[in-house]
Amino acid sequence: MGNCGGRSAKCTNFSSPFASKTSLHGSDTSNSAASSKASNTIFSSFGSFKSDASLPSSSLKLFTLNDLKVATKNFRSDSYLGEGGFGIVFKGWIDENSHAPTKPGVGIVVAIKKLKRESFQGHKEWLAEVTYLGQLHHKNLVKLIGYCSESDGKLLVYEYMQRGSLENHLFRRGAQPIPWATRDFNAKLSDFGLARNGPTGDKTHVSTRVVGTRGYAAPEYLATGHLSVKSDIYSFGVVLLELLSGRRALEYQVGEIGDTLVDWAKPFLDDRKKILRIMDTRLEGKYSKKGAQAIASLALQCLHTDPRNRPNMNEVLSTLEELRLPSKEPSLPGIRL
Template identity: 40%
Template sequence: MGCFPCSGDSSSIKKPEKKRKNYSHINTNHYTKDDQRIPTTVSPNKGGKKENKIDINPSAAPDEVASKRSFCDEDGNRSNSRAFQYTELEAATENFRSENFLGEGGFGKVYKGCLVDTGQIVAIKQLDPNGCQGIREFTVEALFLSLADHPNLVKLIGCCAEGVQRLLVYEYMPLGSLDDHLHGRPSNKKKLDWNTRMNIAAGAARGLEYLHDKMKPPVIYRDLKCSNILLGEGYHPKLSDFGLAKVGPSGDKSHVSTRVMGTYGYCAPDYAMTGQLTFKSDIYSFGVVLLEIITGRKAIDDSRPAAEQNLVAWARPLFRDRRKFSQMADPSLEGQYPVRGLYQALAIAAMCVQEQASMRPVIADIVIALNYLASQTYDPSRLPVHNSRKSSSSYKSRKDDEQKPLAGTTTRDDDDEQTRLND
């Protein structure tokens, strides 16, 4: 999968060719990506008082940004982001030794490093001058993360813009990415239990809520996917990689018109067809991520039969038959999940991936629902294990509900179930 520019009918979207080097001899982690990006910009905010003014001028020299030892927030206070000399980062990575290589994406290569002066372990992302991403992404991400502050967003330690070198320095996330744990090689894949999955989903939602509702001006992420959700100690999730972030619509505007960019399989169909970017575009992407967390399937998986390659297309018919809900649970859970919790998580995902943007919930409501699910600790030793190949007995006793769809209807039963979800 990768990032793509597209326009017109979503059926015209084509997956980019994968261009990856073979680093099978290296223990890679969450920084390994095969996405290809095309530079984009974050529009400046021109109105309002006391707002973080993310004024990105594509023609501005990034050296002017990185030459400052720190950045300023909306109140004029300086953040802790620092400007590094290139020699400092060479020393931190032992001259970018292959043993310190973590992965490679559209931006360039990422290395693990240890800052000589502080001893802090960091991840250092080095811009590939011949890559698809460029100066704009570097500037956008450096400015954005210097202004953002939330426990569910990855922290920017600093950056370097010296000569032709462009590097970003982040806190190191030792447990890799959510993508690694859900879809990594069996030898590297760590099993995620139900409680951990719901905590990750809730944390990622809180990070997205910060971007949509608490940043000033609000920001549309535009690249939410499992490989961009990094995991710290205790599987604490943090959103990362904000090179495609876009300042959202303000005032009476409902959308931002822009060239369509994102990652194949996660891009909302309304955005892909019209180029009109809204906060609901991120909600669709979040729904895909939540489906991946529940099912253990990839957003796009060419190794599966044609009818199952697109996760959302595979899931939609199953949403309409409760007898098949257990079939959607990740087999690696081995039946250890709460039936009610599975239904509620699927209900949230179903609402998020509605084709019509207006039918998708706002992020604040998603956070409330997922916080509730995360608070309901599941103890498999006290509850029965469910067989994903058979219908759960708890559903068989509710024959009048078996054919009820999760989303897209307005029956009394659906209203009652939605009330229980909100409660």
């Protein structure tokens, strides 16, 4: 998904070809997050950062490799959290104030990404993460605490999202379905490794090699490589459909790729009576019908073929805030989207 979409009105828009992931943080608006939005300010691309010497001199903690070995019990298997294209993610412990490594159970939990040594693209993503999140601080973004940059170790240290990812909660086999009220919770974005600089001045778009997760890409971006803020609006529309339907953006059949979620859902979105056909059956009808119809209508606007007819993020935010009612569900701290 892109970097736009969501809850807070004072966040910055990035043009990010569906690189970010999201993390639910619960109903407390002080933990608010979803996708970023609002102003048209665009930060520069990581392409302009040529070496580690250009890393931002921000409040990020510079860890040594030995620090992170201590924090993860030398990256032992019982500290393992998961693995992606970037590398392996481990659970670690650090002191809340000094950020010095501590023993398990002492201090605060962090998530530590360890770059695969053989991954060239991983290094670029590592540098992009440090560059962007070293400059950006917002309640809708997963916090980057620090990094390690040694010849035999490139690592990133993040706040730990204890509930995992929205993707896992929606799509993991055997997972309990997320209640309707919870799907209205706020979320935090993570993973800016594929972020790109957006248009500045009078420019309406930037041109890039098409990258990102299939199923979320706006049609004009796929056709031309032209990336704009409205490309991210489209991607957020896909996320709204995932929340409504409980289906993946791109379904995989045995031996082939199935239809996109957008292709499947669009015929139902402009008819209020048909909208309920796309709803996640695991909800067993326990959701606000009017709320579902309103969100489906918003998703349809975000997915408009002509990017000029898509709403801006302030408009999306306003609509979602009108729909969002105080939840009686227990707080759900920490889910990565």
